[in-house]
Amino acid sequence: MKNNKEIKKTGNIRALSQHKILIAASTEFVLQGYKGATVQSIADRASLPKANILYYFKNKENIYHAVLEHTLQMWDEGIGDINPEDGPKAAIEKFIEAKVRMSFKHPESSKIYAMEIIQGAQHLKDFARTYQRKWVREKAQLFQQWIDNGEMRDVNPIHLIFLIWSATQHYADFETQILTIMNRADYEDEDVEDVIAFLTDMILRGCGLH
């Protein structure tokens, strides 16, 4: 039986390697797609021998599942809760801000998620059918209450959620295009605040909340 120190050390190596693999795999899956990303390319990017990758994850599909799980966790954290007690204005402000910050902080997560959906969401069907559908309906109902109370304009709440999702994620998913058009190499901190300000302003006005 190993002593605590050894177990801890081993656990650290394992955790560290798995994390390195996950990050490397995310990048490869984004750049090359699922089929295009090879175990070798992931290994190279993680600076580990190929066999170690398969030792930790057994096969390529398992790596992808782990990446997707990580992505969904990001989605969940970045969703920014919409609380009844905030009222429509603060709720929308918080929601937009959370989504924009998430997009700029974890663009790969957004990209992997986007590619998975575009390709038919074969691995995420359950997630959308259960968790996500429920989330959207709950929040839509909340918006509808605010509308019925005359606290905001009568706009379709579901399309409002789609609008906020699309507009915010766009800065992650279409990063390459946006940077090229703006003739820049990278985003700057200022961009994040600009986008938050722009989208908040536009959408609040759209909802009659300025």
Added chain:
Amino acid sequence: MKNNKEIKKTGNIRALSQHKILIAASTEFVLQGYKGATVQSIADRASLPKANILYYFKNKENIYHAVLEHTLQMWDEGIGDINPEDGPKAAIEKFIEAKVRMSFKHPESSKIYAMEIIQGAQHLKDFARTYQRKWVREKAQLFQQWIDNGEMRDVNPIHLIFLIWSATQHYADFETQILTIMNRADYEDEDVEDVIAFLTDMILRGCGLH
């Protein structure tokens, strides 16, 4: 030398086959990604023998190039011109309507385009750097003039263009997710009009143009 009738017939078969291949390839590239789509799977979907595919396009990369070219043509047609003489309100209305209709009519084109950008736009860098950047700058300038003339609110024109792009394309790219959340099998004609109405209303208000 062949007579006219034979040439025409041959040309028809060629054009027909190439078109069938392009459509089949588009679907396969969306569903499986570039690497995941095999020449065989494209052949099966096009109901043609594999060798015919390679006879018409020489190799897989050429098929992809043809698909991308077709996609850019769609983009160009669907862009909906923004004309100075329309004034901001009609211009934005036309632009949104054109983009939404394009998204619902040719979702695969939007998806292929989106995947290409997400993966780093390796094949589209030139397009974005030249044609698209120029287009965005021209239109941004036009919006800026309207703003300077007091014809619309002072919003960042570039972000406004990104907002319209993202919000409209979302219905094509995230089709799967949206249908699942709405618990529907397919879009209906009504949805197109709903989305046009919703987005036009929201964005015009955001621009102070209602």
Added chain:
DNA sequence: GTCTATATCGAGATAGAC
């Protein structure tokens, strides 16, 4: 727990018959 060598399989692409 780490890494090398290799078996196996599937995909791209070509040669050549029809």
Added chain:
DNA sequence: GTCTATCTCGATATAGAC
């Protein structure tokens, strides 16, 4: 112009040495 057979290569994944 159409299709069959086949060559070749590269990727997954395993066996087994260290």
